[in-house]
Amino acid sequence: MRQASWFAPHPPYALKGEGCWIIDVDGRRILDCANNFFSLVHGHAFPPVIEALRSAMERGTAFGLPTESEIELAELLAARSPFLQQTRFCNSGTEAVMHAIKGARALTGRHRIAKFEGCYHGAYDYIEVGLESSPDNWDGPDGSLASTPYAKGTPPSVLTDTVVLPYDDAVRCEAILRTCGSSLAAVVLDPHASRAGMMPMPPEVIAAVQAACRRDGIMLIADEVICFRLSYAGASPLYGIEPDFVTLAKVIGGGLPVGAVSGSPERMSVFDHSRGKPAVAMGGTFSANPMSMAAGLATLRHYDRSAVARLNGLGDKLRERVNEAFAANQSPARLVGTGSLFRLHLGGREITGYRSSYPTTAEATALHQIHGALLASGILLTPNCSGALTTPMTDKEIAFLADTLTSAALKTSGWG
Ligand SMILES: Cc1ncc(COP(=O)(O)O)c(C=O)c1O
Structure with a gap:
């Protein structure tokens, strides 16, 4: 079992999916707001995807030759954004980020990289650094952020070669980049990182990174593995980023394994x-x-401008309904996020990035309880209580989700 799909006491086993619903092996219907870690933007068994897969399968599932389908998908991406002019595909977001970093190293002749504290970009050694920094170890010497290892056995050189940046502190970010910018091959940035609270990166931080990249010839890698879904053209145009490489995965594979690196010719x-x-x-x-x-291809053809706008609108309705109920009950809890991506925070403090979203022990316990209570009521979120909406959802599912989530949070001791 994947680590990410296990949670205590045990997860239900999925039997099948129908649109935004999962039916588990015990026959229970569960509203799926995890959609395989945000990779199924049209939910399960989307008829155009099934049809496309059936027809592809009948022609053959893998060849040691290129097929026209990869050109079609690359052209479809290029038509959506000027930052996706050329694309090469791989099988996961991890691979995409690794290849983009290797590309940046080759282009710059440097090997160090910088990434943002707490942010997840897959399982490549370098990009795991700082993933689980915690209050007792997150500051390094002289205003730096600690390059903390994630996996046991991480080579010390990986830590020296990875600089960690603050998600929501432009002044500190700019100071760190001034010190080490000329040694960096790449800065990897997810402008709407789920592990940084599911909040957009402040524009001043993006501006500081962009300026340092231009000044010091660093390649800017925008990791849109999750946040591509936020706009028709993906996240970079939405957040004013001009990346050298964009990494993609999840929704662009329509529920099958995929990854991609895009950029200019x-x-x-x-x-x-x-x-x-x-x-x-x-x-x-x-x-x-x-x-x-x-x-x-089938997924993105049906994730057109109007589908994106409708789905983002459902996310706005969800946050509005939940936050109004929290406010009416004087609860400090808040549902944050953008478009179809959302995450629950309990503490009442302002959430701006990894450190402010880092849950206290009491909050982590309560989030675990809320996750369990929601599952018992027929709703699946990711274990840290974040989620994503899918196009089969309607106002009815949003109302069910909003009301169940609110009442689960309010009933959980200490947060009502
Ligand atoms: C922002 C981001 N980048 C990269 C990855 C890695 O993608 P994959 O799980 O396809 O390797 C993830 C996975 O969740 C992600 O959220």
Whole structure:
């Protein structure tokens, strides 16, 4: 079982999915707000995806040759954003981020990277640094943030070669980048990181990073693995970022394994193998496999401007209804997020990033209880009480989710 899909005392086992609902092996219907960690923007068994998969499967599931479907998906992405002009596919967000970092290293001739404290970008050693920084170890010397290891056995060189930046402190971020900018190959940035509270990165921090990247020739990697869904063109245009590389995964694979690195032809030439050995080889037995491409194409074709706007509107309605109820009950709890992405915070303090969203022990216990209470009422969130909406949802599901979530939070001791 994947670590991420286990929670105490034990998760239910899924039997099948129907739109925004999961039916578990005991026959219970569960409103799915985790949708495989935000990867199924149309929910389960979306008919256009099933049809596309059936037809792709009948033609063959994997070839040692390219297929037209990868060109179609790359062209569809390019038509949506100027930052997605060329795309190469892989099988996961982890791989996408790793390849983008390797591309940045080859382009700059440097090897260090910077990333933001607490933010998750997959399982590549370097990008795991600072993932679980906690109040007792998160500050380093001289105003720096500690480069804390995540996995036991992380080589010490990985820690020295990874600089950790504050998500919501532009002054400190700019000072750190001034000190080390000329040694960096890349800054990896998710402008709406779930682990930083599911709050947008403050524009001043984005501006500080963008300025340092231009000044010191650092490659800016925008990780849109989750936040691509926030707008038709993805997150970079939404948050005023001009990235060198964009990493994608999740929704662009329509429920099948996928990852992608996108960028301008100039930047993407680092992976170009057409004139001999590329600077960085971006291989993978199942990369750009026709099943993931077909599911991704069917998904994105139906995630058009109006579908994006409708889904984001449902998210606004959800937050409004929940927060009005919290306010009416003098509860400090708040539902935050943007568009179809949301997360529950209990403490009443202002949430601006990783540190302010770091739950106290009491909050973590209560969030665990709320997650369990919601599941008992037929709603699945991720274990830290964040979630994502899907297009099969209507006002009815939003009302059910809002009211059940509010009452579970209010009933949990100490937060009502
Ligand atoms: C922002 C971000 N980047 C990268 C990843 C890694 O993607 P994958 O799980 O497909 O390897 C994730 C996974 O949740 C993610 O949230």
